[in-house]
Amino acid sequence: MATLDTGIPVWEADPILSVEHLFMRFGGLVAVNDLSFKVGRGQITALIGPNGAGKTTVFNCITGFYKPSEGRLVLGHGRAPTPEEVARLTLIGERGMVGKGSSVYLLERLPDYRVSGEAKVARTFQNIRLFTGMTVLENLMVAQHNALMLASGFSLKGLFGLPGWNAAQRAATEKAKYWLDKVDLTERADDPAGDLPYGAQRRLEIARAMCSEPILLCLDEPAAGLNPRESLELNNLLRSIRAEHGTSILLIEHDMSVVMEISDHVVVLDYGTKISDGTPDYVKNDPRVIAAYLGVDEDAVEEVEAEIGIDTGGHSTGANP
Numbered sequence: 001m002a003t004l005d006t007g008i009p010v011w012e013a014d015p016i017l018s019v020e021h022l023f024m025r026f027g028g029l030v031a032v033n034d035l036s037f038k039v040g041r042g043q044i045t046a047l048i049g050p051n052g053a054g055k056t057t058v059f060n061c062i063t064g065f066y067k068p069s070e071g072r073l074v075l076g077h078g079r080a081p082t083p084e085e086v087a088r089l090t091l092i093g094e095r096g097m098v099g100k101g102s103s104v105y106l107l108e109r110l111p112d113y114r115v116s117g118e119a120k121v122a123r124t125f126q127n128i129r130l131f132t133g134m135t136v137l138e139n140l141m142v143a144q145h146n147a148l149m150l151a152s153g154f155s156l157k158g159l160f161g162l163p164g165w166n167a168a169q170r171a172a173t174e175k176a177k178y179w180l181d182k183v184d185l186t187e188r189a190d191d192p193a194g195d196l197p198y199g200a201q202r203r204l205e206i207a208r209a210m211c212s213e214p215i216l217l218c219l220d221e222p223a224a225g226l227n228p229r230e231s232l233e234l235n236n237l238l239r240s241i242r243a244e245h246g247t248s249i250l251l252i253e254h255d256m257s258v259v260m261e262i263s264d265h266v267v268v269l270d271y272g273t274k275i276s277d278g279t280p281d282y283v284k285n286d287p288r289v290i291a292a293y294l295g296v297d298e299d300a301v302e303e304v305e306a307e308i309g310i311d312t313g314g315h316s317t318g319a320n321p
């Protein structure tokens with residue numbers, strides 16, 4: 001569902017993440033150029049664009065791998081913070097504000113381990129990064145290390161088998177079992193993750209991210225390398241994560257069968273700049289997107305560009321729509 005009853009899109013009415021005037025410069029290269037967009041709470045948002053458009057750089061800024069050159073990244077747990085709350089946090093130089101039922105984080109001020117541990121933003125990578133020598137189950141248990149350490153009180157409770165620790169360990173095992181089942185890997189639980197076929201490794205990566213109970217799940221090209229059947233399974237998995245867990249999902253994807261099928265909201269980047277933002281139907285029919293991304297004929301590109309008054313340089317998309 002892309003809109004509330006009021007007709008206001010969910011991403012405007014209740015954003016979980018607001019990207020505000022984000023810039024990322026590498027020397028003279030402006031990889032992200034004054035980018036603003038919102039991610040709706042409980043929605044699937046796709047960030048798309050030609051190769052080199054700046055998508056992964058945006059992910060790296062959101063997840064704390066890069067410190068943005070400029071801009072603000074506001075994450076709201078529970079509800080969207082008011083502009084006054086955000087302005088106050090910005091002014092007093094705080095990284096966030098934890099409240100009862102709602103918290104705010106300015107992600108650009110957090111190191112990566114706090115973005116995942118406290119702000120609860122999880123991510124997967126374009127190139128799968130599993131612990132290939134560990135078993136499938138161990139990968140899911142390691143993902144819960146933070147919760148287990150908290151339960152141990154960072155002490156020797158675990159060695160003495162104290163009740164709090166035992167309960168936390170049981171809960172972690174249950175969660176791992178749940179996600180193994182969800183991604184259809186229960187039978188491979190004891191196999192090294194590196195032995196799984198590619199599509200199964202991608203599912204395991206998503207399961208591992210979900211074991212950390214994120215409120216925002218960032219997926220970098222989750223359908224890359226998947227065959228059509230696996231892409232379909234991925235669509236179902238992401239839909240069920242949205243429906244059953246209420247997790248908001250932000251994904252970078254070149255596979256248009258995934259993007260257009262499951263997204264509530266699509267944001268299109270080209271050369272680090274936003275060129276379109278709306279429902280899949282809106283974006284699909286936006287002439288700027290057709291010209292810059294969805295691959296009109298080389299000859300037609302100039303024509304469309306002239307019509308809509310932009311100049312993208314007629315570059316190739318590198319995408320597989």
Ligand SMILES: Nc1ncnc2c1ncn2[C@@H]1O[C@H](COP(=O)(O)OP(=O)(O)OP(=O)(O)O)[C@@H](O)[C@H]1O
Pocket residue numbers: 026029031049050051052053054055056057058
């Ligand atoms: N660490 C870095 N240092 C220098 N330049 C970088 C760095 N990271 C990214 N870039 C440059 O920023 C631009 C955007 O790259 P980015 O990887 O974000 O694009 P992308 O849209 O994710 O591309 P793709 O779809 O091919 O993954 C590119 O020109 C890239 O070379």
